[in-house]
Every structure is written in C-alpha cells, then in structure tokens.
Amino acid sequence: MENQSDSQNNYNKKLGIIYGIMAFVAWGLLPIYWKLLDRIPALEILAHRIVWSFVFVSALLFVKGDFKILKEILASRRKTILILTGAVLITINWYTYIWAVNAGFVLQTSMGYYINPLVVSLLSMFVLKERFNRGKILALILATIGVLILTVQYGEVPWVALILAISFAIYGLVKKVLNLDTITVLALETLMITPIALIYIGRLQLTGTGSLTVIPIPVLAILIFSGVVTATPLLWFAKGTQLVEFSTIGFLQYIAPTISFFLGVFLFNEEFSTTHLISFGFIWVALIIYTVAITRGDKKGKNYIPAEEKA
DSSP states (O other): OHHHHHHHHHHHHHHHHHHHHHHHHHHHHHHHHHHTTTTSOHHHHHHHHHHHHHHHHHHHHHHHTOHHHHHHHHTOHHHHHHHHHHHHHHHHHHHHHHHHHHTTOHHHHHHHHHHHHHHHHHHHHHTSOOOOOHHHHHHHHHHHHHHHHHHHHHSSOOHHHHHHHHHHHHHHHHHHHHOOOHHHHHHHHHHHHHHHHHHHHHHHHHTTOOSTTTSOHHHHHHHHHHHHHHHHHHHHHHHHHHHSOHHHHHHHTTHHHHHHHHIIIIISOOOOOHHHHHHHHHHHHHHHHHHHHHHHHHHTTOOOOOHHHHO
C-alpha cells in the first residue's frame, strides 16, 4: 500500500510539473499576443479579457454540468473571501502586465517574473511550512543574487516588476489554499469582476470611445480569443499548484520570463547587456542545483503529499 502511495505521489508530481511547464511557456509567449492589440488602451483590453475569460470558462462548466457547484462554494464565507481576493489579485496582475508590454517594458515584466519565484519560495517556507534542504537553499540564494543584479541595474525601484511578482505569488498561494476545481474557481473569479468590466465596456461604447466598432475584424477576433488565451494557462497553473510543491511551481516560473526576455531582446529590440548575461548565469545555475536537489529528495522518499490528502 505504501508503494502504491509513493507511485501515485510520483505520478502526481510529474503531471504537475508538465502542467506547470505548459502554463509558463504559454505565459512567456503572451507579449506577442498583447502587442497585436497595442492600438487598444490597456484598461479596455483588460475589461475584454475578463469578460471573454468568463464566457470561456462558463462554457466549460456548462459542458461539465457543474453550474450548481458555484452556489455551494459561494455559501462558504471563507471560500468566497478567498475567491474574491484571488479575483482582485489577478485583475491587478493582468492590467499591469498588459500595460507594461504595450508601453515598452517587456524586460521589466521579465524581471517581475524572475522575482516572483523568490516570493513564492518565501511563502512556501513561512506560510505552507514546506521544508528546504541545503541544495534548495543554495539555489534560492543564487537566484536571489541573479535577481538583485537585474534589479540594481535599473537604478530605481522597478514598480512594474514588483507588482507583478507579489500579486501573482499571493494569487498562487490563494489557489493552493482553496484546493478546488480549477475551472470552477476561475469561473467564480471572473464572475465577480465581469459586471464591472461590462459596465466599463458599455460606457466606452456609449461615449463613442470604445474599440469594438472601429477595430478591424482580425483584431476583434484576437480580442475575443483573449478569453481562451487567458483561461487555459491559468487552468494549467492552478492544476500544477495542486499536484506539486508550491516552491517547485515557483522555480518553474523562470520559464516564462526567460521566453519573454528573449522576445524583448530579439523581437522587440530592447537592450541586452553584460549585466543581463551575468544575471542569467546565476539564475540558470540555481535552476540546475534546484532540479538536482528535488530529484535527490525524491530518491530518499521525501515525496510531497498532495493537498487532497492533507485535507
């Protein structure tokens, strides 16, 4: 029985890592998507992103026949507060990211998601009480050095990066604590902010400043499809946080900013300096050490107990 449990835990961990990788690759490529909408104000893109995300996840719930679950979850005050907190955090994160990409700060968004795993790791240690061995601690130190080098280079407080890092780290923790079906939670999060988004879109259209009636059909299609582009990686991410250690998900997040960084340098022609190269060196060495640390931990039988079993 013990062997079956270990085997299931190993399977869950591998599956969770796969979900995490898919989510972060998708997020890493997102700057390309938002650049296609740079003629539309960031706040209007955000409003549409919220509405079409709700439409998409609602369709998924309809197919599953799970609409009745929404009412049951909202009957719990604790869960409602957590879901509302998640909704606020992800809205802040979405707006900051869209604005930054279309304002020419792709590298700073990359920095934000390099800082983010550090915040995630700290939360995993102090809130979730996850244990770190020496290899993990060394990896965290090296990654911190790499991120500090990036931060110091700016010569000022990188507000965009910090907002992205902190909001998404706490959002991930909320998803971890909730431990509910990912589609259902995302539907509830978007449900809570969709009315505000619809009012804003309606106001823009009534005052003649909205984009719906003036943008080309291909751009309109990209705007509508933002619901799928937004919801799908979030579903993968939430599933990943349920199956593996929160700190492991934190380090997988380096995938997204690495992709975004190279997009910023090679596609959007932002500056690449020796400082960036040194920073990347520290971060990737940290990732190698961390991977070795969790692999050895598994061989010693220190497998993570899924959240479902903890409850």
